[in-house]
Amino acid sequence: MGRTHNLTGKDLRRIGYPEGKVISIALQVMQQHFKHSKPSEALELLEKVRENPGDYLKNPTLGKIAAELVPKPKAGPDEIPLSESRKEYTVFGADHIETGAINQMEIAMRLPVATAGALMPDAHQGYGLPIGGVLATENAVIPYGVGVDIGCRMCLTLYDLPEHRLYSETSRLKNILQRETLFGAGREFPKPMDDEVLARKEFKEIPLLRGLHAKAVRQIGSSGSGxxxxxxxxxxxxxxxxxxxxxxxxxxxxLSHSGSRGLGASIADHFTKVAMYRTPLPREAKHLAWLDLDSADGQEYWACMNLAGDYASACHHQIHRKVGRALGENPIALVENHHNFAWKEQHEGRELIVHRKGATPAGKGVLGIIPGSMTHPGFIVRGRGEPTSLDSAAHGAGRRMSRAAAKNSITWNQVNDVLKHNGITLLGGGLDEAPMVYKDINQVMAFQRDLVDVVGTFTPKIVRMDDK
Structure with a gap:
């Protein structure tokens, strides 16, 4: 049996431990208290402490390590005040957007780095920037303006198959979805597929990503919850x-909808904390802390964010490849788009950083997908490049009911009646995602006629979600 006294500082740095005395403390603790553990078990435990040090602060043995990893309260930059007046922004479908989302956008438009913004008709309250919020800044990126699920996206493949196969082969198609997909927070494949995104140099060059690589490997091709x-x-x-x-x-x-899994969530958590330290804001705006793109932290987040976006795309492509292989068919078309991301774009003759948190890119001629709910159609759209929306559109129907309210007010009998009426087969799912928690997608689309042209529709029939 291996012993942890064979661990070295190099082993700890490989899983994302920073330079400094935390490495020597960790080695000492493992030698004193876990010397009979296998090195692989010790490294797995140390990785858990690094990812969530706050959970271990009161641990009698691991607390010393955790204390070194938790950001220290120390004198930092002074709080940055918000501007007295806000920048102008356009709201689409204002009468149908909750007050909380409007208030969040008002605060965002008072950031010193804000230059322009827009609120999509599916908007609802989130953290920091509202879901459905579009915010342009100059040379600054806001981790929470991108969101926790970095690169969350839609992906659609079309097959040269008649629609009656959905009804004549329902059992087969259900089995394919259950066999070829994996859902849920923390879920991992025992034997994941390889992918070229996993060999990206960022996984070797950026310490945070080195520690996340193993999880990214195990989760490639899977989907989240919610x-x-x-x-x-x-x-x-x-x-x-x-x-x-x-x-x-x-x-x-x-059609699939998911993002960058644990990789994106860990990146968002880490850099949001860094941004809150670098640019401390008043309490009501603290989640809108930004990173200057000329700074080392800003450049590192930008690299991590782009990698997470490519990883999210790779997850979708693996899902569609596996399902297509099970069908015995090659797709005749593919359409996809991010909706939790930041882009460098030209607007009114200058380069801006455009954050779309729950908003679809809709530059002139750009294709995208705007889903409805499991009982209402989604739309394949072509962007019109509308300047007042910063070349953006809604990313879905948008919630009209919180998850808690849905669980407290909706029953499965009601859901099953709606599904039966609409001819929908649901595999998994929860009351918080019931069709009635969403706004009317047709009304949302009506509010953005100037933003996109509809080129097609998608009507769901067999829906696979996380098992609750």
Missing amino acids: NHFVEFGVVEITDEKNGFAVPPGRYLAL
């Missing part, structure tokens, strides 16, 4: 000039 889904449905292409060379008609299709 509103994440993979579903079979019917796509109807209505526009001959749709932008992806598919003739008008009805097709069997697969």
Whole structure:
């Protein structure tokens, strides 16, 4: 049996431990209290302490390590005041957006780095920037303006198969979704597929990412909980000039929604804490702390964010490859887009950092997907490049009811009646994602007629979500 006294500082740095006395303290603690553990077990435990040091502060043995990893209360920059007046921004569908989301956008537009903004018609309250909020800054990136699920995205593949296969082969399609997908916070594949994104140099060059690589490997191709889904449905292409060379008609299709899993969440958590230290803001705006892109921290977050976005895309591609292989079909078209991300874009002749937290890119000619709910259609759209929306559109129907309210007011009998009425087969899911918790997607689309053109629809039929 191996012993932990064989661990070295190099081993700890490899899993993301920072330089400093924390390494010597960790080695000493492991030698004193865990010397009969295998090195692999000791490293796994040390990685858990590094990821969540606050959980171990009161641990009689690991507390010493955790104390060194928790950010120390120390004298830092003075609190940065918000501007007295806010920058102007456009609200789409204002009468149907809750006050909390409006208030959050008002605060965001008073940030000293804010230059422009917009609020989409599916907006609702979140943390920091509201869901559905679009915020442009100059040379600054806001980790919580991107969100926790970095690169959360939609991905749609069309197959040259008639829609009746959804009804004549329902059992087979259900089995494919259950066999080829994995849902849930923390869920991992015992034998994950390899992917070129896992070999990216950032995983070796950035200490934080080195410590997250193993988890990223185990979770590649999986989906999260909440509103994440993979579903079979019917796509109807209505526009001959749709932008992806598919003739008008009805097709069997697969639509997925999820993001960058534990990788993105850990990146968001780490850099939000860094941003809060670097640019402390008044309490009501603290989650909008930013990182200057000329700083080392800003550059590192930008690299991590882009990697997480590419990782999210790779997860979707793996899901669609596996499902396509099980179907025995190659897709004839693919459409995808991020909606929790920050982009460097040109607006009014200058480069801005455009954060879209729950908003779809809708630059002129850009294709995207705006889902409805499990009982209402989603839309394949082509952006119109509307300046007042910062080339953005809604990312879905938007919640009209909180998760807690849904669980307290909706019953499974009600949900099952709605699903049966609409001919939907649901695998997994929870009351907090019931169809009735969402706004009317058709009304949302009506509010953004100037932002996107509809080129097709997606109607879900077999929906796979996290098992509650």
